[in-house]
Amino acid sequence: MNLLHEWPLVLFTLTVQLAVGLHLALLAVGALPRARSGALVAGFPGSLSGAQDPSGVGAEDSARSGGQDSFGVGGLRGRPFLLVGVLMAGALALSLLHLGTPLNALRTLANLDESWLSREILAALVFLALWALDFFWVRRRRGAAAPEPSDPEPSDPEPGSSSGPAPGVSRVLAWATALAGIVLVGVMARIYMVPARPLWDHWLTAAGFFLTTLLLGAVVAAAHVARRPRPEIPAQTGASPIGQAASPAGLSPAGAALLALAVTVALAQMAATLAHPLTLEVAAGAQGTPLVALRLLLLLAGAFLLVIPLAASAFPGLSSAGAGRPGPWVVAALLLLGGSELLGRMLFYAAGTAIPF
Amino acid sequence: MTAPLGFHLDASACIGCRTCVTACKSKNALPAGRDYRRVVEYGDGSWIPDPEDPTLLAPSNLFAYCLSIACMHCEDPACMAACPTEAIQQRPDGIVLIDSARCAGCRYCEWACPYGALSFDPSTGRMTKCDLCADLIDAGQEPWCAASCVTRALEVGPMDELRARHGELDALAPLPSGDQTRPRLVITPHRDAQPAGRGSGDASNPERDLR
Numbered sequence: 001m002n003l004l005h006e007w008p009l010v011l012f013t014l015t016v017q018l019a020v021g022l023h024l025a026l027l028a029v030g031a032l033p034r035a036r037s038g039a040l041v042a043g044f045p046g047s048l049s050g051a052q053d054p055s056g057v058g059a060e061d062s063a064r065s066g067g068q069d070s071f072g073v074g075g076l077r078g079r080p081f082l083l084v085g086v087l088m089a090g091a092l093a094l095s096l097l098h099l100g101t102p103l104n105a106l107r108t109l110a111n112l113d114e115s116w117l118s119r120e121i122l123a124a125l126v127f128l129a130l131w132a133l134d135f136f137w138v139r140r141r142r143g144a145a146a147p148e149p150s151d152p153e154p155s156d157p158e159p160g161s162s163s164g165p166a167p168g169v170s171r172v173l174a175w176a177t178a179l180a181g182i183v184l185v186g187v188m189a190r191i192y193m194v195p196a197r198p199l200w201d202h203w204l205t206a207a208g209f210f211l212t213t214l215l216l217g218a219v220v221a222a223a224h225v226a227r228r229p230r231p232e233i234p235a236q237t238g239a240s241p242i243g244q245a246a247s248p249a250g251l252s253p254a255g256a257a258l259l260a261l262a263v264t265v266a267l268a269q270m271a272a273t274l275a276h277p278l279t280l281e282v283a284a285g286a287q288g289t290p291l292v293a294l295r296l297l298l299l300l301a302g303a304f305l306l307v308i309p310l311a312a313s314a315f316p317g318l319s320s321a322g323a324g325r326p327g328p329w330v331v332a333a334l335l336l337l338g339g340s341e342l343l344g345r346m347l348f349y350a351a352g353t354a355i356p357f
Numbered sequence: 358m359t360a361p362l363g364f365h366l367d368a369s370a371c372i373g374c375r376t377c378v379t380a381c382k383s384k385n386a387l388p389a390g391r392d393y394r395r396v397v398e399y400g401d402g403s404w405i406p407d408p409e410d411p412t413l414l415a416p417s418n419l420f421a422y423c424l425s426i427a428c429m430h431c432e433d434p435a436c437m438a439a440c441p442t443e444a445i446q447q448r449p450d451g452i453v454l455i456d457s458a459r460c461a462g463c464r465y466c467e468w469a470c471p472y473g474a475l476s477f478d479p480s481t482g483r484m485t486k487c488d489l490c491a492d493l494i495d496a497g498q499e500p501w502c503a504a505s506c507v508t509r510a511l512e513v514g515p516m517d518e519l520r521a522r523h524g525e526l527d528a529l530a531p532l533p534s535g536d537q538t539r540p541r542l543v544i545t546p547h548r549d550a551q552p553a554g555r556g557s558g559d560a561s562n563p564e565r566d567l568r
Binding site: 098099100101102104105107108109110111114115116117118121191192194195196197200353355356357 | 397435438439440441442443444459460461462463464465467468469470471473477478479481482483484531532533537560
């Protein structure tokens with residue numbers, strides 16, 4: 001079994017799914033409700049200043065901008081937001097390495113009527129274009145607002161409403177990007193669901209791709225959130241139940257939500273992997289059994305590491321025992337879960353490309 | 358209009374000599390390890406105590422037959438639908454061809470084909486496959502695989518004529534059902550032939566024949 005047989009596709013598919021998952025995670029965090037204050041927990045694509053961001057995700061960028069996010073979007077417009085586009089652009093570049101004749105890459109859009117591969121490339125380009133529109137829209141707005149840094153941040157009249165100079169456009173672009181990302185992952189899975197490759201032609205292939213998307217996105221977003229202490233929440237702003245529970249361990253509400261999501265998805269991925277006919281075929285081979293076992297073990301270990309900071313949040317006594325800082329746990333879990341997904345995708349290509357008779 | 362061409366394979370006559378494979382390899386100057394045509398030997402069997410002397414073993418349910426396969430130039434080619442660059446086209450006479458100038462070498466056609474008929478040429482970065490010796494067909498000659506067959510088990514001709522003479526059977530184990538792509542193939546079955554999708558045997562040399 002040659003695990004490196006299709007390495008450009010392994011990296012391409014995982015990178016695309018990480019980019020889409022990260023975007024979805026950022027968007028989901030931005031949609032978390034903040035209790036009583038009527039604002040959003042995180043500023044993606046909402047309206048919260050990072051200095052008052054109980055999620056903690058806005059701390060970095062708000063600190064950089066003097067505690068103010070004058071154009072009305074929070075910290076997830078920072079590095080993670082940029083990372084989504086960089087990852088997708090990098091993935092498209094990686095896809096060229098798979099082609100025998102990269103100079104004909106542009107021709108791959110020629111058969112949109114029938115070819116799922118053409119549709120995949122189109123969906124990836126649409127995702128990247130929408131992300132870029134959003135990115136440059138935000139930058140333009142930020143640049144327009146920069147000359148007046150003392151402007152007070154506009155109030156947010158109701159949850160989810162727009163504030164600042166036209167953040168509604170950005171919100172629409174962010175949701176459109178998310179929709180394009182979901183379509184992209186679905187189309188990507190559909191490529192492999194062909195009758196000629198029965199080990200791939202199963203609904204669990206699509207389920208596995210979506211679970212990988214959610215898992216990688218949630219863990220990378222959580223790693224970003226968790227690597228800094230949770231900012232103090234002014235008492236008058238109130239805090240969500242998640243925020244109150246997470247407070248003692250220094251885990252922000254967004255971080256807790258992302259970790260809980262990642263643990264759930266990791267367990268679902270274990271179930272999907274075990275049920276997939278390809279796994280059974282691989283495990284039946286002498287070389288495959290230990291690899292499948294390693295894949296599942298890494299998933300389980302990664303999920304366990306994510307439970308530690310969550311448990312420390314729920315039981316403050318654990319924090320004093322050394323489990324309080326979530327960052328190292330999440331980063332370690334990211335390595336294990338990322339390794340598991342890498343191995344799983346290698347097995348997917350190594351076993352699925354064989355002629356089935 | 359030119360009648361679509363296809364293959365007749367007489368599995369009862371094929372002895373698995375692989376002369377067709379060698380002829381195809383020679384015609385297309387294919388390197389070691391890459392073939393447009395393959396001969397899959399399929400069989401099964403077990404050992405049971407000999408009824409006359411139980412201390413000995415005797416073969417039981419032993420069977421084997423050979424299927425010479427290449428691109429089936431299907432009526433509904435999955436490779437053509439999968440190709441993102443529209444490099445794979447079908448001529449009016451049914452021959453499925455790859456336009457090398459358009460091929461990006463993505464290999465999606467290879468995954469979409471249920472017969473494993475397409476192969477990647479690393480020297481050119483493009484996909485390749487059987488073209489039914491289109492140059493010979495255009496000159497009114499017979500493709501090398503059929504012309505070289507020592508038992509006359511392989512025949513190329515208009516599909517309507519082949520079906521009229523040999524029937525409609527287009528799949529046997531271990532081939533996939535013909536429903537997927539409607540291959541232009543008609544098979545005269547071996548006496549021990551097993552139905553597609555319900556065979557009890559295995560390919561005897563998958564490393565060689567199914568790579």
